Each structure stands twice: as C-alpha cells, then as structure tokens.
Amino acid sequence: MAAKLRVATTSLAGCFGCHMSFLDIDERMIELAQHVEFDRSPITDIEHCGPCDIGLIEGGVCNSENVHTLREFRKNCKVLVAVGACAINGGLPAMRNHFKLEDCLNESYIDGMGLENAQIPSDPELPLLLDNVHPIHEIVKVDYYMPGCPPSGDVFWSFLSDIIAGREPSLPYELVHFD
C-alpha cells in the first residue's frame, strides 16, 4: 500500500465551522483514515506542523499569530488549501474592516453592555491584532480553494478523494456555494 498522505489542518480567524463540516463526511472518515494521517490538527493537538502533503486552512488572518501559523503551514505543506469563505475572502470576520480597530476594541471591552471592570486586554502573550482581516492568498501562495461557509462534507470528500487518487481536484457544480 502506498504511504499515507500527511494532512495538517488549522483554524485562523474562523469559527471552526469548516472543521465541523469536515466531520460531516461521517463514516467515510474510516476510509479516509486508510489513506491519510493527521499532523497538526484539532484531532491530534500537535502545536507545530511538520512536513506534510496537504495543509487545510480555515479562517482568514486577523492577528500576528495567524501570520506565523500560516507561514509555517506554507513552508511545510506541499499543497495548501484555503477552506471556506473566511480563508478565501476574509468572510464575516472581515466585516470589521469597515471600522477602526480601536472602535472595535472599545465596543467589545469598554463600551459594551454589562461590562464590569472594563479594560482592553494587553497581556504580552496575546497576539497583536492586525488593522484588517485578510484572506490567506494575500499573505502566502495558495494552491486550491474550497468555497462555502462552510464547504459541505461532500466538498471535503470530493477534494480529498481527487488528491488521494492522484487526480487534479475539481468540484462539480452542485457543490460550489459561496454561502
């Protein structure tokens, strides 16, 4: 049997919906496990990704840590895939781009309703927020895109089946949605 493909996944500025949708491949997960093994992902809880065949990125880039994680994935993954609307165009998190970062922070931590001891968090451990949320192709080269918010389980299955079989991935019309 051919060596298993190594897959890493992560969520940047996303809601984990794409990861949840990945689980919607349901019992096909068992077949998938015969062809792939996971490197960094929520399943393995590994902190840094090593050399991989495929990197699946959910979410856009909203802070300095996202930039580092994304660059690490790009360096280590032969094929990098933008998964879902946030990775592809910033998605709903990018709706904050219409406002000043300061206003967003004030609204969340100072002026928001029912706040006690209001203050803007400033722990040095916290990653710095970027002015704007960016789609990942603005930071690194992306090889493939899986549209959707989130892409359905069938999109994950179709894409990974193509890669496993050594085919150029392509999505049938019914599976392409931007919502």
Place this chain on the structure above:
Amino acid sequence: MSKTITIDGKEIPYEDGQTIMDAAIAADIYIPHLCHDPDYEPHGSCKLCTVNVNGRNCSACTFPALEGQNIINQSADLEQDRKRITQMLFVEGNHFCPSCEKTGDCQLQGVAYYLDMHDNHFPHFFANREMDASHPDILIDHNRCIFCNLCVRASQEKDHKNVFAISGRGMNKHLIVNSITGKLKDSNIHINDHAAHICPTGAILIKRTGYKVPIGERTYDKQKIDAVALAKENKHHGR
C-alpha cells in the same frame, strides 16, 4: 434569405439592428452577462460578455451583428478573461455572501459558479461603503453594487422617475439617489417600481422577503445561469 453570423462555428440568423447578444439569445446561445437585460438599452459596462469577433475582442451586448462575423464565445482564453473580470467585481465591492439575503439568487454568484470561480484572486479593496435602510420597503447596500446601471435604466425607461444615477469615476464611483437628502426614503421610488426589482446582486433588496425561499433551494443552487438567463430573456420560450 436571412443574414447570418457564426458563433463558435454555428451559423445563426440575425436581423438588422440586432446586437451580437440579441442574435445569440434568440438562437439560445448563452454569452455570460451582468449589465445586460434585453428589456433595456445596452450599457456595456461589465465586459463579461466579451467575445472575439474576427480576431478582436468586443462586448457582445453593444456590438452590432454584421454579415461575415466569425465570433468566438467559448474558448479557454475568454473563459479566463471572464473569470478575472468577475473576480475583480468581487474584490471591488464587499461581497460577504454568507450574510447576504440575495445569496443563491444572485446573478454575480451565478456567473461565478458558471465560470467555476473558487477564489477572488486579487487583493481585496475592502472599500468603505454605506448602507441606506431609510426606506420602509426597500434597502440599498452599496457594498454589493457592481454599477451595472440597471436600476438607473429601469427607473428612467420603465418607471419614468429617474431615482438613480451613477456618480464619480474609478474608485470613487458610486450609486446616488435623486432626493434632497440623498436617502431613498425621500425619493419617489415605490416598492412596485421596476427599479426596485432589477438589481442582479443583493445591492437593492425588498425588505421582509429575504428568507422566504430557504438557502439551498434558490435559483442558482438548482440551475446554472445559462439555462436561467436564456429561459427568462428569450421571448420565444414563453410562447
């Protein structure tokens, strides 16, 4: 004998005064388009209908059909150009489809799906654009306007009202409303006006109708835009 043009090797008839788009639609040939609607004067702004006529690229919706034209509509080059044009439309505005009521019924999406567009390719502008929710029945979200001019034409040509205009150029281009405050509520638009229903994207929406048809069961969830557009725009389908 009727006059003919050739599209992708197929000879089709045309009449004097018809554009390439008119002749193509009548022959059930789909040329991707967004700013064109056969009920209105052609505008030629989106350039999605770019075809190659005897070696030169032209907009099918504005270019007259003429004897001896050899037209290429489907080629890898044109598909690529159209995909890039559509991607530019997406990055120029702010298209957050998951939060848009028009999703699934949106022609911009429909074209993107048809062109197998999965990403936006270009860096995003994330331009600051306004929303006008002042009118009791009609909403404008300028983030989704692609400047197709259809609402402008509908208001002038069918409603005879002149509610809309496009002002400014390039990056500063924007849709304006003809009222003393610039707000829709102070204009004379009415919910039954053609202009309120023509928008190909989710820029002009009728309030309280958004989720009557659930996401997943909408126009382009079920059918490709070529079939939808031809069925709607080609009068002989209705006969």
